[in-house]
Amino acid sequence: MKVLFLNGPNLNLLGQREPEIYGSTTLADIESIVKRRGADQGIDVEFRQSNSEGELVDIIQSAKGRADVIVFNPAGYTHTSVALRDCIAATGVPTIEIHISNVHAREGFRRHSLLAPVCRGQISGFGVGSYLLGLEAANIVNATK
Numbered sequence: 234m235k236v237l238f239l240n241g242p243n244l245n246l247l248g249q250r251e252p253e254i255y256g257s258t259t260l261a262d263i264e265s266i267v268k269r270r271g272a273d274q275g276i277d278v279e280f281r282q283s284n285s286e287g288e289l290v291d292i293i294q295s296a297k298g299r300a301d302v303i304v305f306n307p308a309g310y311t312h313t314s315v316a317l318r319d320c321i322a323a324t325g326v327p328t329i330e331i332h333i334s335n336v337h338a339r340e341g342f343r344r345h346s347l348l349a350p351v352c353r354g355q356i357s358g359f360g361v362g363s364y365l366l367g368l369e370a371a372n373i374v375n376a377t378k
């Protein structure tokens with residue numbers, strides 16, 4: 234199984250950006266942790282990050298036929314991107330939305346996801362663990378295709 238972990242804007246700043254919300258772990262640290270866990274389970278894990286909405290659309294489109302599941306932390310695009318929502322729906326690659334913080338316990342605008350209706354599920358609020366839970370959820374989604 235191949236799982237694409239896709240990360241949206243500002244996640245390249247993890248470890249230095251608002252550590253009281255997002256912690257001190259970097260995206261490179263998360264990638265290492267998840268790839269190691271994936272390898273232990275025989276899962277091929279790929280990580281990508283972009284601050285550009287258009288590039289994220291291109292990556293999702295190119296995942297069709299290459300990835301079995303996408304685990305996506307869309308960051309701020311969660312609440313604003315119809316383009317990403319439509320792309321997920323159009324490609325048909327099962328997608329799991331994840332967030333480091335509990336978006337439902339934060340500002341009101343963060344509580345609504347435009348992507349959730351076209352995703353298999355949402356994981357939120359477990360810090361770095363949200364990525365590991367995303368890997369487990371990808372296993373479940375792939376097993377029930």
